[in-house]
Amino acid sequence: MLDANEGPTEAQFEFITFSAGNQSFCLEITQIREIRRWTPVTRLPHTPDDVLGVMNLRGAVIPIFDLSARFGLGQTSDNERNVVIVAACGDTTIGLLVESVSEILSVNKSAIQETPDIKSEAARQAILGVISVGDNVVRVVNLDAVLDNDRGAVV
Template sequence: MAETEETRAEAQFEFITFSAGGQSFCLEITQIREIRRWTPVTALPHTPEDVLGVMNLRGAVIPIFDLSARFGLGKTESNERNVVIVAAVGSTTIGLLVESVSEILSVAKSAIQETPNIKSDVTRNSILGMISVGETMVRVVNLDAVLDTGMGIAV
């Protein structure tokens, strides 16, 4: 059976949902390499507040970011219940400290709403869209924009 344009437009996308700064966010599942329990990291001098340090991941040193602090939602109080989402940004692997990981969300492309047109280019570029899940709005994170040098860090 031939695939129609309508069928392609309704392709399902899978996201991992998580909490950062008490808010709901998600990343496309293809960007995530693994999810790890929080362990202390090695701090580096003169880094921005949202860069917690580095972690040794099977011989590779990766930077660990506090996603809540990165989004201006306050620092995450690190504890044993927090997790690090190890994600790929191009050819770079990074870690994101979040409060918790919730679920896998499977949605049609048409269910992803555009980010509202607000006067913040950083916000518009950091959030690819919004997904309504019950009473909650889940934000789709654009990792490329979040870690872009325009926000003060180069990876």
């Protein structure tokens, strides 16, 4: 029961923060199915540079995207610390190669700011908003945009 002096509490959102292209990004925790160590994938012919291939995930074959390359930030270099974030976008499950996973971030809805108007439609589509964390700005990734074929460099 609410105290008479208190209003309703603001909605809390939880995000997993990670690094791609030496930049900070996050996904809502409800979109993430698991986080796996990087293992080589099966490459497919005639795929864009940011599609690394496919991975067998307990019988389901899922595409693996290099998120840094997808966002125009260069290819992710091979590193044993790299991880694959397995995420769900509607009925589609995908893997995102990132440099590292950092932390769980809990924020109020009011802490999520609109993506600044930087005259880039690709950026506005790929980034749902930004969260200021200390001196850092963390971008909230739009998984639908990661899957979109009509994209360009965004950040």
